[in-house]
Amino acid sequence: MRQPLVVGNWKMNGRLGEAEELARAIAGAEVDWEHVSSGICPPFPLIDRVASAVQDSPVGWGAQNLHQEDSGAFTGEVAGPLLKDLGCTYVIVGHSERRDLFGESNELVAEKFFAAKRNGLIPILCVGETEAERDAGKAGEVVREQVQAVLGDGKEDVFRDAVIAYEPVWAIGTGRTATPEQAQEMHALIRGLIKEAYPITGQSLKILYGGSMKAASAPELMAQEDIDGGLIGGASLKADEFIGILRAAVASDL
Numbered sequence: 001m002r003q004p005l006v007v008g009n010w011k012m013n014g015r016l017g018e019a020e021e022l023a024r025a026i027a028g029a030e031v032d033w034e035h036v037s038s039g040i041c042p043p044f045p046l047i048d049r050v051a052s053a054v055q056d057s058p059v060g061w062g063a064q065n066l067h068q069e070d071s072g073a074f075t076g077e078v079a080g081p082l083l084k085d086l087g088c089t090y091v092i093v094g095h096s097e098r099r100d101l102f103g104e105s106n107e108l109v110a111e112k113f114f115a116a117k118r119n120g121l122i123p124i125l126c127v128g129e130t131e132a133e134r135d136a137g138k139a140g141e142v143v144r145e146q147v148q149a150v151l152g153d154g155k156e157d158v159f160r161d162a163v164i165a166y167e168p169v170w171a172i173g174t175g176r177t178a179t180p181e182q183a184q185e186m187h188a189l190i191r192g193l194i195k196e197a198y199p200i201t202g203q204s205l206k207i208l209y210g211g212s213m214k215a216a217s218a219p220e221l222m223a224q225e226d227i228d229g230g231l232i233g234g235a236s237l238k239a240d241e242f243i244g245i246l247r248a249a250v251a252s253d254l
């Protein structure tokens, strides 16, 4: 019922020479596109190149961040209207690297989430606990707060046309994937929170898993009831790995 979605987050990787080649390899892959949606989120200056490379394919594109305002004197920042002009479908907000390395609070992430929606972009809200938080038994509490910061008083159906990515910080770039059971537990918790406020949106919301997902680990993760795809870092930089994950997503939908 929820078609899987697999999004590549290239992070601060990719050069002019290789971006188009990688994007083209993904767009041209033999994948049953009837059963999976996909997007590529490269660094800002590569968005236009990636867009040209994939525009005639089922693969969409997006950005990794945006500013909460739509324009103004904010040197070095990029605003939603420009991302929309560039044809972006998706924008990642609240990635743990933004939260941790660039000091983005739950409140700022919520502002960015709404900036994305205001501009007709699909926000991919990243949530996830650190290892210390998990060890302290606080994983659920942390993720609940991160989701709640966007949900607010629940008066608006804000997660309609949005995506959530559960990315346990301890699994990002570490090669330590969450077990399917660990991931499923958190995905179910997230879906439950949204369902409480908006049952239909909660049921249809795509919740992606992110954190060292590879072609080999994707099938088991995606077999879980509440895992609807992946937000892929390292493995999105290798065409064969990313295509393998796309195929696992297709298989999970059949």
Ligand SMILES: O=C(CO)COP(=O)(O)O
Pocket (backbone or CB within 6 Å): 009, 095, 167, 171, 172, 173, 174, 175, 210, 211, 212, 213, 231, 232, 233, 234, 235
């Ligand atoms: O942070 C991630 C995607 O946003 C996950 O990164 P890795 O797949 O490299 O662990």
